[in-house]
Amino acid sequence: MIGELGRPKKVLAVIDDTDMQIALKSAAELAKAYEAGLEVIACVEPPQDIAIIARLAGRDKDAIIEEMVTRAQRSATENLKRILPDQAIEPQILVGKAYLNIIRHVAETGCDFVVKAAEPLTGVSGFLHASNDQHLLRKCPCPVWLQSGTAEPAPRRIIAAVDLDNWDAAEPDTLDMLNKRVVEAAARVAHAPGSEIIILHAWDAVGEGMVWAFSDTGDARKAANDYVRETLKIREEAMHRLLETMRERLASSNVVLQPLLARGAVERVIEIQSNIQNADLVVMGTVARTGFSGVFIGNTAENIVNSLQCPVLAVKPEGFVSPLLAAHTS
Numbered sequence: 001m002i003g004e005l006g007r008p009k010k011v012l013a014v015i016d017d018t019d020m021q022i023a024l025k026s027a028a029e030l031a032k033a034y035e036a037g038l039e040v041i042a043c044v045e046p047p048q049d050i051a052i053i054a055r056l057a058g059r060d061k062d063a064i065i066e067e068m069v070t071r072a073q074r075s076a077t078e079n080l081k082r083i084l085p086d087q088a089i090e091p092q093i094l095v096g097k098a099y100l101n102i103i104r105h106v107a108e109t110g111c112d113f114v115v116k117a118a119e120p121l122t123g124v125s126g127f128l129h130a131s132n133d134q135h136l137l138r139k140c141p142c143p144v145w146l147q148s149g150t151a152e153p154a155p156r157r158i159i160a161a162v163d164l165d166n167w168d169a170a171e172p173d174t175l176d177m178l179n180k181r182v183v184e185a186a187a188r189v190a191h192a193p194g195s196e197i198i199i200l201h202a203w204d205a206v207g208e209g210m211v212w213a214f215s216d217t218g219d220a221r222k223a224a225n226d227y228v229r230e231t232l233k234i235r236e237e238a239m240h241r242l243l244e245t246m247r248e249r250l251a252s253s254n255v256v257l258q259p260l261l262a263r264g265a266v267e268r269v270i271e272i273q274s275n276i277q278n279a280d281l282v283v284m285g286t287v288a289r290t291g292f293s294g295v296f297i298g299n300t301a302e303n304i305v306n307s308l309q310c311p312v313l314a315v316k317p318e319g320f321v322s323p324l325l326a327a328h329t330s
Contacts, residue, residue, distance in 0.1 A: 008188060010037040010109065014102060014116035015076050015091060018149065021083050025153040026145065027115035028084055033154075033191040036113075040091040041105060042076045043098035044068050069093050099135035100324065106142055107325050113188070118146040118311065137286050137305065137314045141322045143185050145281075145313045146305075154192040155280035155311070160185075161270050161304075163285070164201045164238040178285040178317045183246045185315045186283040187255050196256045198277055199246075201239060202269035203261055205231040235261055271307040283313040 013027035024040065031038040046065050047053065054061040076091035094101035102114060119133055136144045162179040166172035186197045205228040215223040239259045247257055260277075262269045274282050284304065305312050 006112075007034045008036045008113045009034075010039060010111045011113045011115065012102070012106065012109075012111040013038065013040045014098070014114065015040050015042045015079060016117050017072075017075055018117065020117075020149045021079050022147045022149050022151060022153065023115045023117045023145075024079065024083050026147050026151075027113075028087075029153045030113065030115065030189060030191070034188075038087070038089060039105075039109060039111060040076065040080060040089050041101070042072045042091055042093050043101050044072050044093060044095045045098055046095070065095065069095060098132045099139070102136060103140050103322055103324050106140060107322070112142045113145070114140060114142060115145045115147060118148055133305075139322045139324050140314075141316060141320055141325065143188075143313055143315050145189065145311065147311045151311050152280060155189055156192050156195045157198070157278060157280050158186045158190055158195065159198045159200050159270070159274055159277060159279045159282045161200050161202070161266075161282060161284040162242065163266075164235050164242065165203065166238075174317050178315070179242060180246065180249075181315050181318060182283050182285050183242070183257070184249070185313055186281075187250050187253050189281065189283075189313065190253075190255045196258060198258045198260050198273075198279070199239070199243065200260045200262065200270065200273055201235060202266040203232065203235045203263055204265070205263075207231075232261070232263075267304050267307060270304050274308055274310055279310050281311050281313055282308055283315065286314045286316065 008030060011027045011031040013024045015021065015024050027040075028038060030036070044065070046068065050064065051061050054064050057064070072093050073091065076093065080087070080089055080091060092105075094105065102116070105111065106114060114136070116133070116136070133146055136146075160183045162182055163175060164179070166175050183197065183199060190197055208224050208228055211224045211227045212220045217223050239261060243257060243259055250257070260273065262273055264272075270282060270284070273279075282304075305314075
């Protein structure tokens with residue numbers, strides 16, 4: 001077992017209409033590595049103005065949607081036969097908002113891992129994720145792996161971004177557990193031989209300027225430098241504790257864990273280090289509610305994701321309940 005997250009038992013691939021089918025390939029590799037079940041869905045999203053389109057085209061609205069489903073079914077079946085010729089998998093075609101269908105499917109079937117091709121916004125350079133991906137980052141209860149078309153199905157060099165600053169965290173135990181789940185999720189996908197996980201923590205000495213301003217020691221520079229060194233030492237000790245725990249927990253996986261502390265704002269550090277380290281994947285924690293001081297929340301997580309030039313795997317804290325599911329069951 002890989003920590004609290006456990007071994008994947010059922011992986012969900014969200015198939016698209018591209019030739020690459022990176023999500024399907026990655027999901028299949030993951031399922032094979034853990035002898036997990038593999039489910040495949042394709043999402044059909046009729047445009048909001050489908051009624052106008054149907055009227056001007058002289059067609060019945062429902063007939064157009066039915067044809068869209070038929071085409072999606074045919075395309076998904078053909079891609080499955082091409083990518084996974086030895087597996088008899090029947091794709092499911094779901095109609096409506098993609099993120100809603102994915103999250104509901106996860107809840108109904110018990111899938112514990114979602115793999116989906118990222119949706120770059122048209123006309124925008126860089127790796128900027130469209131609304132379905134943003135909703136999944138915020139609201140999907142299980143890990144979500146947003147793959148890019150040029151990526152390898154099985155990543156080998158993975159950054160696990162953790163937050164070791166629990167000084168003012170509203171829920172430090174939750175933050176600590178989320179850090180472990182991030183590393184565990186990285187270990188899930190690091191099944192290729194020679195895989196390496198770089199545990200990255202972005203730190204800063206936010207009180208350095210105050211030490212300079214309020215120092216009464218006669219040597220403000222030394223006081224400020226001492227503050228920076230003490231801050232770094234605290235983060236190094238926290239990293240050491242996390243490494244000890246995770247190396248013991250992941251001993252059977254043979255994955256290599258490497259610590260990396262880099263000073264700076266978290267958004268910039270993760271973006272820069274993903275490029276410097278030539279990362280195949282960045283794994284990070286995201287939450288969809290407040291109360292987790294120090295954890296990537298809302299726009300911060302999305303800004304990081306949008307700045308990356310590589311795929312991302314998003315993980316929620318233990319016990320996270322999707323607001324969509326909570327509303328549905330209340």
